[in-house]
Amino acid sequence: MHKTECMAMILAGGKGSRLGALTKHLAKPGVLFGSKYRIIDFPLSNCRNSGITTVGILTQYQPLELNWYIGNGNAWDLDAVVGGTFILPPYMGDDDDASNSWYQGTADAIYQNLNFVDLIDPDYVLILSGDHIYAMDYDKMLSFHKAHKAAVTVSTIEVPWEEASRFGIMAADATERITEFKEKPSHPKSNKASMGIYIFNKDILVKYLKNDAKDKTSAHDFGKNIIPNLLANKERLYSYTFPGYWKDVGTIESLWEANMDLLEEHPKLQLDNPKWRIYSGNRDYPPHYAGPKAKIKKSLVGEGSQILGTIDHSVIFYDVIVAAGAKVSNSVVMPGTVIEKGAIVDNAIVGESCHIYEKGKVQGTKEKVFLLGHHKNVHSEEK
Amino acid sequence: MTDIIGLLNLRDVNFYHELNANRPLAAVPFAGKFRLIDFTLSSLVNADVGDIGILLPISSNSIMDHIRGGKEWNLAKIKDGLFYLPPDPDDVHIKEGCSINSYFKNMRFVDRGLKKYIILSFCDSAYNADFNKIMEEHESTKSDVTMIYSIQNRNLSGRSRTLTVDKDDNVTKISPFGNTKIGDKLFLRCLIMECKTFKEIVVEAHAEGKTSLCEEINARLDKLKVHGYKYTEYVAKIDSLADYFRASMDLLNLNIWKELFFNGDRRIHSKVKNEIPTKYLDNAKVQNSLLANGAVVDGTVENSILSRRVTIGEKAIVRNSILMQYCKIGEGAILDGVVCDKSVTISPGRVIKGTPEKPYYISKGMKL
Numbered sequence: 001m002h003k004t005e006c007m008a009m010i011l012a013g014g015k016g017s018r019l020g021a022l023t024k025h026l027a028k029p030g031v032l033f034g035s036k037y038r039i040i041d042f043p044l045s046n047c048r049n050s051g052i053t054t055v056g057i058l059t060q061y062q063p064l065e066l067n068w069y070i071g072n073g074n075a076w077d078l079d080a081v082v083g084g085t086f087i088l089p090p091y092m093g094d095d096d097d098a099s100n101s102w103y104q105g106t107a108d109a110i111y112q113n114l115n116f117v118d119l120i121d122p123d124y125v126l127i128l129s130g131d132h133i134y135a136m137d138y139d140k141m142l143s144f145h146k147a148h149k150a151a152v153t154v155s156t157i158e159v160p161w162e163e164a165s166r167f168g169i170m171a172a173d174a175t176e177r178i179t180e181f182k183e184k185p186s187h188p189k190s191n192k193a194s195m196g197i198y199i200f201n202k203d204i205l206v207k208y209l210k211n212d213a214k215d216k217t218s219a220h221d222f223g224k225n226i227i228p229n230l231l232a233n234k235e236r237l238y239s240y241t242f243p244g245y246w247k248d249v250g251t252i253e254s255l256w257e258a259n260m261d262l263l264e265e266h267p268k269l270q271l272d273n274p275k276w277r278i279y280s281g282n283r284d285y286p287p288h289y290a291g292p293k294a295k296i297k298k299s300l301v302g303e304g305s306q307i308l309g310t311i312d313h314s315v316i317f318y319d320v321i322v323a324a325g326a327k328v329s330n331s332v333v334m335p336g337t338v339i340e341k342g343a344i345v346d347n348a349i350v351g352e353s354c355h356i357y358e359k360g361k362v363q364g365t366k367e368k369v370f371l372l373g374h375h376k377n378v379h380s381e382e383k
Numbered sequence: 384m385t386d387i388i389g390l391l392n393l394r395d396v397n398f399y400h401e402l403n404a405n406r407p408l409a410a411v412p413f414a415g416k417f418r419l420i421d422f423t424l425s426s427l428v429n430a431d432v433g434d435i436g437i438l439l440p441i442s443s444n445s446i447m448d449h450i451r452g453g454k455e456w457n458l459a460k461i462k463d464g465l466f467y468l469p470p471d472p473d474d475v476h477i478k479e480g481c482s483i484n485s486y487f488k489n490m491r492f493v494d495r496g497l498k499k500y501i502i503l504s505f506c507d508s509a510y511n512a513d514f515n516k517i518m519e520e521h522e523s524t525k526s527d528v529t530m531i532y533s534i535q536n537r538n539l540s541g542r543s544r545t546l547t548v549d550k551d552d553n554v555t556k557i558s559p560f561g562n563t564k565i566g567d568k569l570f571l572r573c574l575i576m577e578c579k580t581f582k583e584i585v586v587e588a589h590a591e592g593k594t595s596l597c598e599e600i601n602a603r604l605d606k607l608k609v610h611g612y613k614y615t616e617y618v619a620k621i622d623s624l625a626d627y628f629r630a631s632m633d634l635l636n637l638n639i640w641k642e643l644f645f646n647g648d649r650r651i652h653s654k655v656k657n658e659i660p661t662k663y664l665d666n667a668k669v670q671n672s673l674l675a676n677g678a679v680v681d682g683t684v685e686n687s688i689l690s691r692r693v694t695i696g697e698k699a700i701v702r703n704s705i706l707m708q709y710c711k712i713g714e715g716a717i718l719d720g721v722v723c724d725k726s727v728t729i730s731p732g733r734v735i736k737g738t739p740e741k742p743y744y745i746s747k748g749m750k751l
Contacts, residue, residue, distance in 0.1 A: 293670065297664075
């Protein structure tokens, strides 16, 4: 039994309300992505590949499918004799316990699980969001954190200037020490955005969460409260610049775009990096079948599918049937869906187990991608 | 059905060809993603058989690397689970059909399970068996032994045993290994009997210096009720390179593909590889083919099977071919009627042609 140096806490309780039908019965980290994955595959795979073997997953909103999917973590090699994945829902405790309510904010969620952090007793706690798509070596961030003798390290990424006002924006000096932090500034002074990924020294985390819990005016949010408090107390707060691809797919458009990004010849998000495998829940399907009249270009196609029609620039999941004479373009088609002859799907996200009947049309535009929810039927002459 | 142990005999193979020259037959990659053993192993676990021994041949690296602890088949357990039964020097050159010695030496595996039945299989065919149904028939017919057969429906090049079965489905004769013809009742080398029956026969045979289990059963047909179970769904027998080629092409028939892989809830499980979904690039023209996750296609592919990590270069043409894992087909190369073993590299512009009767086989790791 050796001591855990760094544990991860993944915040996976969010609804992702702007994803509409996709998150009606499923927390956002469980949303399907890229022909075979769920968003949570990325932080889980990153943990495994970074050598982090104790991962708490804080669920709250519609957790059933997500909890079932995670299971004991074995799909990500995170089922361990010591450590492993731990699902942490809100729970009832004794009257003077930390718990006793639904999670009130990101910081409150961790605060209510400090007993778990105590149990593991790590030196460092890595706070992650469950709904980001990216491949990142947290061990490099930890080395940076140690080298700078930081109390807290925030992972940051350069965002396009026109989007900077959507994020928590940091200013840092030449040593990467954070000098300023503004949540969603209307006039951003920098384009270095917080990714919502933090490494805390355990004692600092405990101290600031306990103090924040006492503050009844606080929103109990890392970005709005904890980070500013750390800064105000002149704690050693550092910015770790992440140079890779990172996407927080909060909207239908951004989810669609992130899927389409995978169709470039050399996508910025490399899913097939042998040094950084992205793990996913296993399904036992055979290789997919491309029919005698199939025309498939610039697309990803999942296992067990039967593609007899035309697929252009699309992301097709596993167990999808596309009949001869059907045409799918610029779209994402989720598992279990059947698309019949003469049907057209363009600029759309089609949910799970939909049935697009003969000559049915699911038509969106590049500006406004059409979302067809799960288990929907589309007959001809209908949209 | 958990009162059953499974015993997979990977040693007793009666033919060698290009595909199993350097690997156990059970390890031959099939259908772009699986290995032959996956079919029998999956069929057993799908019937809740959780106690399975594998009589390993020599050179079993590929089997042990593929199955490891048996996690994907739910066999990595504290109690029961997967048991590797390695060979010793005597087990190296087993003549066809002569495994009594192996069974005798490994009777401890049969004893430890404390189970009633044993399903013995040789993993030389790919089919999706419903062992629940087969066991039901074994029990309802009050048989001592059940032997699974299928009616041969095409010319096969290997040597097999055939069964003579009467109108009550009792086996009246088990013929020796030999050439077979269309219409024959081909024994699929899968038997079911009680463990105590198995032990009795093996111990007696071993004491008498006899070597073949089937011949011992044949000699006892007057004392044993031997039931012939007719398996009617698709079976791929891989007795030669040509058979392998034809069986692979059979998979391009959606009905057969479904019969093997989408048969009720009996899925074929295999080692998890976490490959990315198949990627079709700008020049991809793929028709009537099976493509595995991890394959990347930028050329023409027709009537072929592509395994994981196969890359088809720009404007390359692959027809009527089977490419195993990691093959790289260079730009503009042309392959027709070719079976490439793992990690073959074909240089840009190369042209290689074979025929369905005589596929051009390229061995593992070759660079042409």
